[in-house]
Amino acid sequence: MGEPSIVIGIDLGTTNSCVAILDATGPKVVPNKGGYKTTPSIVAITESGKRLVGQMAKRQAITNAKNTVFGAKRLIGRSWGSPQVIHCMETCPYPIVEGPHNDVRIVIREKAYSLPEISSMILTEMKLVAEDYSGQSISQAVITVPAYFNDGQRQATKDAGRIAGLDVLRIINEPTAAALAYGYGRDINSSVAVYDLGGGTFDISVLNIASGVFDVISTAGDTFLGGEDFDARIIEWLAYQFAEVHAIDLRSNEMALQRLKDAAEKAKCDLSSASKVEINLPFIWTTESGEALHLQTELTREVLEELVIDLVERTVRICEVTLADAGLAPNQVGDVVLVGGMTRMPMVQRMVQEYFGLQPSKNVHPDEAVAIGAAIQGAALVEGNDDVLLLDVTPLDLGIAVHGGGFNTIIAKNTTIPARESRVFTTSRDRQTSIKVVVLQGESAKASENETLGEFTFTGIRPAPAGEVDLEIIFEISADGIVQVSAIDLETGKEQSIAVTASSSLTDDEIKQMMAEHQDYLQDISRDDEMEEARIQLGRTLRDVEKLMPQVEVAMGGSSLGHNAIDKARVAIEDARSCIDGPNLNAIKSATDTLRRTLAVFKGIAERIQ
Amino acid sequence: MTGQFDLLTETPTGIATMAENPSFEGVEMQPDDWLLLALIDGKATIKEVFDTSPLSKEATQNTLWKLQRGGIVRLPEPPKDAAETVANKAVRLPPIPKTWPQPYAEFTFTPRADVDIDPAFQKAVAYFHEHLDQVNYYQLLDLNLNASPALIKASYFNLSKFFHPDRFFRRNIGPFAPVIGEIFKWLNDAYRTLSNTQRRQAYDIALSSATPCPIPQKKSASLHSPSPNTSPPTPAPAPPEPPPQQPPSTPKVRPLAEVLGQAKLAERKGDFRIAADAFLEALQQRKSPDLMNRAAECLIKLRQELDLAERLSKEALEIEPNNARFWVAWAYLVEQRGALAEAEQAYAKAVALDPNHSGARSRLAAVQAKARANNET
Numbered sequence: 001m002g003e004p005s006i007v008i009g010i011d012l013g014t015t016n017s018c019v020a021i022l023d024a025t026g027p028k029v030v031p032n033k034g035g036y037k038t039t040p041s042i043v044a045i046t047e048s049g050k051r052l053v054g055q056m057a058k059r060q061a062i063t064n065a066k067n068t069v070f071g072a073k074r075l076i077g078r079s080w081g082s083p084q085v086i087h088c089m090e091t092c093p094y095p096i097v098e099g100p101h102n103d104v105r106i107v108i109r110e111k112a113y114s115l116p117e118i119s120s121m122i123l124t125e126m127k128l129v130a131e132d133y134s135g136q137s138i139s140q141a142v143i144t145v146p147a148y149f150n151d152g153q154r155q156a157t158k159d160a161g162r163i164a165g166l167d168v169l170r171i172i173n174e175p176t177a178a179a180l181a182y183g184y185g186r187d188i189n190s191s192v193a194v195y196d197l198g199g200g201t202f203d204i205s206v207l208n209i210a211s212g213v214f215d216v217i218s219t220a221g222d223t224f225l226g227g228e229d230f231d232a233r234i235i236e237w238l239a240y241q242f243a244e245v246h247a248i249d250l251r252s253n254e255m256a257l258q259r260l261k262d263a264a265e266k267a268k269c270d271l272s273s274a275s276k277v278e279i280n281l282p283f284i285w286t287t288e289s290g291e292a293l294h295l296q297t298e299l300t301r302e303v304l305e306e307l308v309i310d311l312v313e314r315t316v317r318i319c320e321v322t323l324a325d326a327g328l329a330p331n332q333v334g335d336v337v338l339v340g341g342m343t344r345m346p347m348v349q350r351m352v353q354e355y356f357g358l359q360p361s362k363n364v365h366p367d368e369a370v371a372i373g374a375a376i377q378g379a380a381l382v383e384g385n386d387d388v389l390l391l392d393v394t395p396l397d398l399g400i401a402v403h404g405g406g407f408n409t410i411i412a413k414n415t416t417i418p419a420r421e422s423r424v425f426t427t428s429r430d431r432q433t434s435i436k437v438v439v440l441q442g443e444s445a446k447a448s449e450n451e452t453l454g455e456f457t458f459t460g461i462r463p464a465p466a467g468e469v470d471l472e473i474i475f476e477i478s479a480d481g482i483v484q485v486s487a488i489d490l491e492t493g494k495e496q497s498i499a500v501t502a503s504s505s506l507t508d509d510e511i512k513q514m515m516a517e518h519q520d521y522l523q524d525i526s527r528d529d530e531m532e533e534a535r536i537q538l539g540r541t542l543r544d545v546e547k548l549m550p551q552v553e554v555a556m557g558g559s560s561l562g563h564n565a566i567d568k569a570r571v572a573i574e575d576a577r578s579c580i581d582g583p584n585l586n587a588i589k590s591a592t593d594t595l596r597r598t599l600a601v602f603k604g605i606a607e608r609i610q
Numbered sequence: 611m612t613g614q615f616d617l618l619t620e621t622p623t624g625i626a627t628m629a630e631n632p633s634f635e636g637v638e639m640q641p642d643d644w645l646l647l648a649l650i651d652g653k654a655t656i657k658e659v660f661d662t663s664p665l666s667k668e669a670t671q672n673t674l675w676k677l678q679r680g681g682i683v684r685l686p687e688p689p690k691d692a693a694e695t696v697a698n699k700a701v702r703l704p705p706i707p708k709t710w711p712q713p714y715a716e717f718t719f720t721p722r723a724d725v726d727i728d729p730a731f732q733k734a735v736a737y738f739h740e741h742l743d744q745v746n747y748y749q750l751l752d753l754n755l756n757a758s759p760a761l762i763k764a765s766y767f768n769l770s771k772f773f774h775p776d777r778f779f780r781r782n783i784g785p786f787a788p789v790i791g792e793i794f795k796w797l798n799d800a801y802r803t804l805s806n807t808q809r810r811q812a813y814d815i816a817l818s819s820a821t822p823c824p825i826p827q828k829k830s831a832s833l834h835s836p837s838p839n840t841s842p843p844t845p846a847p848a849p850p851e852p853p854p855q856q857p858p859s860t861p862k863v864r865p866l867a868e869v870l871g872q873a874k875l876a877e878r879k880g881d882f883r884i885a886a887d888a889f890l891e892a893l894q895q896r897k898s899p900d901l902m903n904r905a906a907e908c909l910i911k912l913r914q915e916l917d918l919a920e921r922l923s924k925e926a927l928e929i930e931p932n933n934a935r936f937w938v939a940w941a942y943l944v945e946q947r948g949a950l951a952e953a954e955q956a957y958a959k960a961v962a963l964d965p966n967h968s969g970a971r972s973r974l975a976a977v978q979a980k981a982r983a984n985n986e987t
Contacts, residue, residue, distance in 0.1 A: 169779075189681075213767040327806070381779040386702075386771045416798050418775055418791055470870070478791075479775045490871040 007140045007169060007382055008130045009177070009374025010123060012157065014073040014200025014226060016341070017041045019126040020371035021134065022379040027184065027372045029365075030133045032125075038367050039129065041199075043121045044068040045108045051521065053125040062262070065093040065254045067108045069118055071228060074200050075104050076115040076160070077153030084224055091232070093254050101506070116506060117514050119160035124518070127164060141166045142378035144370050146201040147173035147395050148221035150441050150451045151500070154481060159506050163514045165522075169381050170480065174198070175205035176216055176392055177373025178339040182364045183209045184376050184388065190334030191217070193323070195352055195360070196370075197315060198340035200226040204319050206326040206333070215391040218325035218414045220318050225311065227268070227342045233307040234264035234299070238279065242295050248285055250295070256284050267299050272344045276300040305347045312351050319355060325414055336360045339369050391416050398475055398483065401438040401447035403428035410475045413443075417481065422474040424490070431463040435471060439485050439500050454500040458487045531585055538592045542576050545569065545595055548602040555609050569598045617656060617671045617685070626650045626659060626674070627684050635758045637680035646673045650683055675705070679764050701728035704772035707752035710741050726781045736833055738773070739789045743829055746817055747800035755814070759805060766801035773797060788831030866895050873904070882908040899926035903936050910942055919943055934964030941973065950981050 008030075011018040016038040020029045029037045034055055044057035045067050052060065061068045071092070078085050080098045089096045097112060099105040105112040123143070131138050143166075145157050154171045161168035175194035182192065189210040196203040203221035207214055238260055239250045250256040263279050270277045281295040323330060338360045342348060352360055364372075380388040393416055399409040402425070411421045427435065435458045442450025461469050470490040474497075477483050486497030506514075549569070556562025572594045579587040628650055642665055649659050656674075663670040677683040706714045719736040721729035748755055751765040771777070773793045783790070803809045873888030886908035893901050902922040909919035923940045930936060941956030957974035960967055 208763065210763065211767055211771075213770060215767070381776060384777060384779060384781070386777070389767075389771050389774055389776065391770060391774070416802075418794065419798075420791075420795055470874075491875055493868055493871050 005140060005382065006130070006134055006136065006138055007142060007375065007378030008127065008138055009371045009376070009378055010126050010141050010143045011174070011177070011371035011374060012073065012119060012122060012126075012143055012145070012160075013038075013041055013198055013370075014071055014228065015041055016199065016367065017122050017126055018368055018371035019130050020368065020375040021130060022375045027181070027375050029368045029371055030130050032129045033132065039122075039125060040070075041073065041122050042068060042070045043072070043118050049109070051121060053121050062255060062258045065258045067094070069094050069106055069108065069113075071200060072106070072115055072118040072122075074224070074228075075106075076119055077149070077156035078104055078115075079152070080104055087224070093257065103506075114506060114510075114514070116156050116160040116163055116511075117518075119157065120163035120514070120518060123160055123164035123166060124522070127166060139165065139167050140169055140378065140382070142170045142172055142374040142381070143168055144174045144177045144374050145171055146196075146198075146221055146223055147175050147203040147205055147219040148201065148223050150396060151453050151481070151483065152451060153223075156506075159511055162511055163518055165515065165518065169378055172374060172377055172390070173203070173205065173216075173219065173392060173395070174201075174370045175203045175219065175339070176207070176214065176390060177371075177377065178337055178364060178369040179205065179207050179209065179214055179216075180373035180376045180388065180390065181369040182335075182337045182361065183212075183214060184373075191326075191328060191332065192335045192337060193319070193333045193356065194337045194339060195315070195319070195343065196221075196339045197342035197348060198226050199342075200224070200228055202226060202315050202318065204315070204322045206322055206328065212387050213389045213391065215416070216393045216414075217328075218322050219393060219395050220322040220325070221395075222314070222318060225314060226340075227265075229311055230268055230308050230342065230345075231261060231264045233311075234268060234304065235260045237299075237303075237307055238264065238295065238297065241297050242284075242293075246285070246293055248287075248293070250284060253285070259284060268304065268345075271299065271301045271304050272346060274301070301346070309347070312348055315348075316351055316355050319352075330356045331358075333358070337364055337369070339364065339366050341367060393417065394419070394477060394481075396441045397443060398439070398441050398453075398477070400425075400473060400485075401436075401440055405447050407440055407442070407445055407447045407450055410473065411477060415477075417477045418479045420474065420476045422472050425471050425473055426467045427461065427464070427469050427471075428466055430466050432466065432469075433461045433463055434459040435461065435487070437473065437485065437487055439483070439498075453483060454485070454498055456485075456487075456496060456498045458489070458496050460492075460494060461489060462491060531583075531588070534585060534588045534592065535580055538576055538580050538588050538595070541592055541595045541599055542573065542580070545573060545599050545602060548599070548606055551609065552602050552605050555605055565598075565601060569602070572598050617660075617674060625653065625655050625686060627652050629682055629684060632680075632682040633758065633760070634680075634682070637676075637682065637758075637761065638754055642669065643673055643677065646670065647677060647682070650677075656686065679761065679768070681760055681764065701731050702772075703730055703734050704738070704769060705752065706734065706737065707745075707749060709749050709752070710745050712741070722784065724782075725784045725786055727778070727783055727786060732786070735773075735786060735790060735793065738793050739829070739831070739833065742793065742796045747804055747813065748817075750796065750800050751804070753804075757804075762801065762804045766797060766805075769797050770794065785831075785833055789833055792829060792831045866892060869895070877904070877908060882911045883914075886912065886914075899929040899933070899936065902926040902929075903933075903939055906939050906943070910939060916943060916946065932963060934960040934967050934970060937963065938967065938970050938973070941970075941977075945973075945977060950977055950984065953977050954981060 006021055009020045018029060018038045020027055031037050032039050032054065036055070039054040040058040042054065042057040042061065044052040044060060044064055046052060046060070046064070057068060061070070071088075075085060075088055075096070080102050085096065085104055095107040097105050097107055099112070099114060103114065105114055106118060127138055127141070141161060143157055143161055145154055149157070158168045158171055175196045178194050178196060179192060182194075191206060191208050194203075194205045194207070201221060201223050202225040203219065205219040206217045208217055209215070235251070242248065242250050250260055259281055263281055267277045267279055277299055279295065279297050279299055283292045284295045285293040287293065323333070333356055336352060336356050336358060338349065338352065343366050349360060376388055377390055380390070393414045394411060395413055397409040397413045398411040399407055402408045408423070410423050411419055436455060437458055438447065438455040439453045440447055440450040441453050444450050458471065472488045472490055474486045474488070475483065483500040484497060485500055486495055488495045552562075553566060556565065572591070576591040576595050579591050582588070628647070646659070646663060646665065649662055654662070659674070660667060660670055665673065674683070674685060678685050714737055717733070717737050717740070719733040721732040725732070727735070742750070748757065751762060751769065753762060753765055773790055775787070775791055775794060778787070778790060803813050869888050869892045873885050873892060876882070876885035876888060886905055889901055889905035889908060893905060903926040906919040906923040906926070909915050920943045923936065923943055926936045927940055937956050937960035941953045941960060944956060945953035954974065954977045957970050957977055960970040961974055964970065
């Protein structure tokens, strides 16, 4: 209510990101400067320390693989030593190191960056794209994450937004956002399944949509199953083809690997329309004897499908579980929405169609729907209208660790948020005076296999035999997804609580420092722009003056007045030449001023001659 | 598509149409409803329907809403700009159910000036919250007991649009925040229960056996007294006139945890009267056999209200017949009455269930000895 402010919706993807706004004419995706509606989620730092994001970063990836970060989303919010991190360390060309909070950092040009910092660079880029388009400064955003992201991953994404100078109104789930885009402004009354196979993650959500209410019934997914896994299969296949002939592993060379990667991605995309593609990578390897080796092969759609069929089958199995959770049979689903670039693959479409027994909807754009949905939710939140209401669920079980290493669920997955549940627990040892409440999120019955969200120790319990003192543990999740856990001693009424999401992997001070660094960087960019502009001005004036010089010399050469003017002009030209490539903005500006006066004089002389 | 809007102030110019395959299942059609439905011929505009309707304007509007909610007719959208000007003037209020114990007209609430919620809406919120634990899930969603799944969904979706916390995103709503959260949670529980065949069946059974209605949970938020988390600057002034059904001094339901804490503490200290009362209070909120038995035990120790104790003990045993402790309490009560044979059986049952229950064993021996002595004389 009140001031008209634009809320942008950002789909922060594994491979590509997209930004959308909702204006008077409806929701729309904002194209970047290059005219593309999506921007590669790639960040690089050049030799000169310049930050590159998006297409620019992608273009230089082959020659600068070590300092180019892609797929950062796969690492965000993960803890050091988790299987996914180890997997990335094996496959990524950039160095991954341990951070101070058991988190992960990426080293680029000798500086360690946290994952939220890397992601914030992409978010900044998306923010700038939207600001360029709308002509006003933007400070509020809704950002999407895979439905299956846990609390730590969501919090880290929110931190990324903060570092980028954005007030993140809400983190919403990608498939839910896609459903918003699908149902917005349409009169729908049915259950809809959203199948979202993106660059790095797979999500499936089942929703009930009616009268503008989007009620998520169940959701599931795999945060390590996406297009990059498909690419990896093709890379492996290509490397094997080459090794069979030359006994050389192409993947051992960074540049060769990057070329393989690009070729694999391209082949995969082309095979969505073509039935076979030529893969041609000349000079991919130079032997010790100096012989240049080329990779030339043909990949058919059939072979590709064989390579990846188990990945697609995995998604179908997750669909089965989700539908069972929703209490629906595949044929009870009214419509299937496909999102994510990978759903362009004919085999994916075929298998989804086979499973649900219906033709997937063509109503949303697979690359744009998520960002559009985020923009719709952002507008719904700030405007407070009742066109759209999203009833989302918690994707994972929430609970506490109990005696013996078990995990006791308090709020089950697929519970509509906001929610509040409580359960009574008791002491497990005689004369136990304190209880450690460890808040966990996950799917395993074993506490150690789940993600720890936070913990606190409840003290001051009356020493008594085991099982005599009762404690009520209360879990509350707000619509923002913030988990609050409290414990009450039922004997004394004493209460203790923690807000779990307050503990992300970055401290507040660290975020503030990163924000400050980021601000400096933003100023750098704007100064860069100003500098560029000044240089162009000076260059143009310089050329004009030099062009007139011979004429003026001929016309005025004789007189002492003319002599004086020409000398002055020569000095001004010399000054301009010496500072035009320098870093001093003021020097460039003053040189331009001097030169402009000279130019005015020259022009006057030139006119008189004619 | 939007939900229910005021047809009188923003009469849409469009035409009302009947749904293609209307299902009358779960919609209780009254003669008036049929009458109005006959006017909706796919040609008449809403204004014409109002003009030709034999019912009052209010009644016509209510009937149209009912038919719309039931998915029988489709009403046109209000003109966009009209809807906006109306939104600035009159706030859309949630539909107020007619079946609740206290009629809305008799409900009084003094709106607060320090929150960013329309006064009329504040009253509706207060009314809903006040009645959460006095109505069953069907009443809460304003449905008949035989309401169709489609109708249950429509009602829940419509109410969610008014009470979901997102509707008040980052607005200053003070003590209303926890109250609105609680209403939504209740709506949510009602929908999750009634929209699932098995859960609905179980609920229907509980509903038919329990009086007045099964209360699934306790309320913790309140607009009357400041809650510990949110301390409003000034407590809401009491309504000027207490509503007729409720004496002004009726205390709010205390949280179960608080009651149980008091009960257990008093029991341990030996204040059995306080403990018994607290257990009885807790029983109002949770009908657990354990609590029934604990209350009975306290009364036994007090040797007061043994009739009540016997009733509680019996009920506990009916729910959970395999609990040795329950049998001991029951046996003791019948022993007091002088029914030795019955007491002996009950003690024996307790010992059979829990051979280590020393109290039961010794009482069993004592009762058997007494019975023998009686026989001998």
